[in-house]
Amino acid sequence: MAQTIALVDDDRNILTSVQITLEAEGFNVRTYTDGAEALRALTAQPVDLAILDIKMPRMDGMELLERLRRSSDLPVIFLTSKDDEVDEIMGLRMGADDYIKKPFSQRLLIERIRTLLRRETLTREGEAAPQGGSAPESIVRGELVMDPMRHACTWKGQAVQLTVTEFLLLKALAQRPGHVKSRDQLMDAAYGEHIYVDDRTIDSHVKRLRKKFKASDGDFQMIETLYGVGYRYRET
Numbered sequence: 001m002a003q004t005i006a007l008v009d010d011d012r013n014i015l016t017s018v019q020i021t022l023e024a025e026g027f028n029v030r031t032y033t034d035g036a037e038a039l040r041a042l043t044a045q046p047v048d049l050a051i052l053d054i055k056m057p058r059m060d061g062m063e064l065l066e067r068l069r070r071s072s073d074l075p076v077i078f079l080t081s082k083d084d085e086v087d088e089i090m091g092l093r094m095g096a097d098d099y100i101k102k103p104f105s106q107r108l109l110i111e112r113i114r115t116l117l118r119r120e121t122l123t124r125e126g127e128a129a130p131q132g133g134s135a136p137e138s139i140v141r142g143e144l145v146m147d148p149m150r151h152a153c154t155w156k157g158q159a160v161q162l163t164v165t166e167f168l169l170l171k172a173l174a175q176r177p178g179h180v181k182s183r184d185q186l187m188d189a190a191y192g193e194h195i196y197v198d199d200r201t202i203d204s205h206v207k208r209l210r211k212k213f214k215a216s217d218g219d220f221q222m223i224e225t226l227y228g229v230g231y232r233y234r235e236t
Helices: 012-024 035-044 061-068 085-094 106-124 164-174 183-191 199-216
Strands: 004-008 028-032 049-053 076-080 098-101 139-141 144-147 152-155 223-226 230-233
Touching (some): 004 035, 049 106, 076 106, 098 106, 164 199, 164 230, 199 223
């Protein structure tokens, strides 16, 4: 069954060209020219992934993302202009999974879309278990419990809602407490070996992870930064 993508941008030329490309790749595409219209439609009829322009009239991509995140963890890609570095960082902290700068390669956009959808599918299904094998086991690290099968994470018994990207980053760190993961290794864990994102993207995701855990426990300090090297999950 074809997956459905929502494309939200006030530039009709981008809407048309990207829609044609995505439909040629087998996706169903729903287009919207402003955030308010998109919010109403996506609330009534959810999609598999959303691509949001940051700069839009009436309701911009930031506000749309914030409202969507109140009830949904669907994968979100931001489209940004060259000078939108601050917006990119803020968007990632708010819960976007990725961003692409305009003008962009449509082939790159398709690769990012497929990567996010593939990760979403694998995570929701508990990842691909080996043939004849069992479902992936939960990861338990002290007060942290991660269940890949249900894409569920708890800290001290309280649920912590994570996006797919955040879950995969935390899983990569928690699998080997005390071992440092470079940003490149975390990129591979969260995005795959053939997709490049810069260091700022990983840093923003880690900051959001810490913020979410600190909202549950103000003393949370399990994710450590080794400046110039990477990150690690503290040994308990």
